[in-house]
Amino acid sequence: MGFGDAIKSGFSGYVKFGGRSSRSEYWYWVLFILLVQLVLGVIESAVLPITSRGILVGIFGLIVLLPNIAVSVRRLHDIDKSGWWLLIGLIPILGVIVLIVFFCLKGTDGDNRFGPDPLASRPAQPAGVVA
Numbered sequence: 001m002g003f004g005d006a007i008k009s010g011f012s013g014y015v016k017f018g019g020r021s022s023r024s025e026y027w028y029w030v031l032f033i034l035l036v037q038l039v040l041g042v043i044e045s046a047v048l049p050i051t052s053r054g055i056l057v058g059i060f061g062l063i064v065l066l067p068n069i070a071v072s073v074r075r076l077h078d079i080d081k082s083g084w085w086l087l088i089g090l091i092p093i094l095g096v097i098v099l100i101v102f103f104c105l106k107g108t109d110g111d112n113r114f115g116p117d118p119l120a121s122r123p124a125q126p127a128g129v130v131a
Contacts, residue, residue, distance in 0.1 A: 001025045001118075007032050010067045013074070017083060021074035022118045026103055029071045033064055072099075077114035078107035 001009070006028030009021070040056040048055070073083030079102060088095040110117050 001028065003028045003032070010064075010071050013070055014067050015070055017070050017073045018077075019074050019115045020078040020107065020112075020118045021071055022078060022107060023075070023104070025118070026071055026075040029068070033068065036060060072103075074114075075103055077112075078118065079105045080108045080112045080114070 001022055001024045006025045009025055010029045010032070013019075037057050037060065040060055041053075044053045044056050069086070072086055076083055076085050081102060085102065086099070089099045091098075107117065107119070110120065
């Protein structure tokens with residue numbers, strides 16, 4: 001899945017907590033969020049007074065909160081884990097490390113209890129390319 005497709009998928013599945021998301025979809029979504037936050041932060045620092053900074057980034061964070069949770073849950077489904085594992089991120093440091101490891105794992109091949117393999121319908125990729 002490409003960058004644009006991942007963004008479309010993230011917003012079109014705004015509150016879709018069922019199904020699976022591939023690694024590329026998840027990490028392109030994360031990259032999109034980070035890039036937008038970076039741009040908004042630069043705009044805020046150039047335009048807004050120091051007491052008002054963070055407002056644009058905060059509004060954007062609220063806009064993407066539910067899609068971000070949904071993409072994260074679908075990514076956990078891809079490795080055959082319940083979406084409730086997302087709550088382990090509430091444990092300081094260790095929980096975040098565990099989630100990063102989970103998000104980096106290859107999804108289960110074929111169907112699992114959460115749905116069909118998101119990469120199964122895609123054409124085969126050249127050797128050495130990871131989806």
